[in-house]
Amino acid sequence: MPLTQTQIEHLTHAAAQAAENAYAPYSNFFVGAALLLSTGEIVTGCNVENASYRLTTCAEQTAIAAAVATHGPAIRIHAVAVANRAATPCQPCGACRQTIAEFASPEAIILYPGPNGAQQQCTLADLLPATFKLL
Numbered sequence: 790m791p792l793t794q795t796q797i798e799h800l801t802h803a804a805a806q807a808a809e810n811a812y813a814p815y816s817n818f819f820v821g822a823a824l825l826l827s828t829g830e831i832v833t834g835c836n837v838e839n840a841s842y843r844l845t846t847c848a849e850q851t852a853i854a855a856a857v858a859t860h861g862p863a864i865r866i867h868a869v870a871v872a873n874r875a876a877t878p879c880q881p882c883g884a885c886r887q888t889i890a891e892f893a894s895p896e897a898i899i900l901y902p903g904p905n906g907a908q909q910q911c912t913l914a915d916l917l918p919a920t921f922k923l924l
Contacts, residue, residue, distance in 0.1 A: 804872035807833035822848035849885035866893035
């Protein structure tokens with residue numbers, strides 16, 4: 790189901806607000822993500838870096854963890870918005886794409902900043918055409 794302009798605005802605003810809370814002392818790249826759940830609720834997350842870079846958690850993954858912690862493992866993601874304070878192009882990384890796929894259909898909408906700050910929109914299938922699924 791397509792998103793309304795109001796949903797897009799609320800979701801991207803929530804992602805931008807979440808980026809303000811990011812912990813990014815090493816990269817100075819502050820990222821926020823907002824999930825639109827199938828229930829209509831919006832859940833946010835931000836990146837949390839660590840001196841051991843491998844332990845850094847992406848914004849999309851913290852939002853998904855928060856959604857599962859709050860609503861349980863049956864959540865379904867309808868859309869994801871990603872934003873960053875630098876307003877630079879920023880798609881979900883490969884690990885985040887796979888994590889989103891665990892809780893979303895291939896038709897889930899992904900919103901992210903593209904070149905020149907222009908809002909980009911695609912489906913999860915566009916970003917991750919060969920999803921790894923066991924269930």
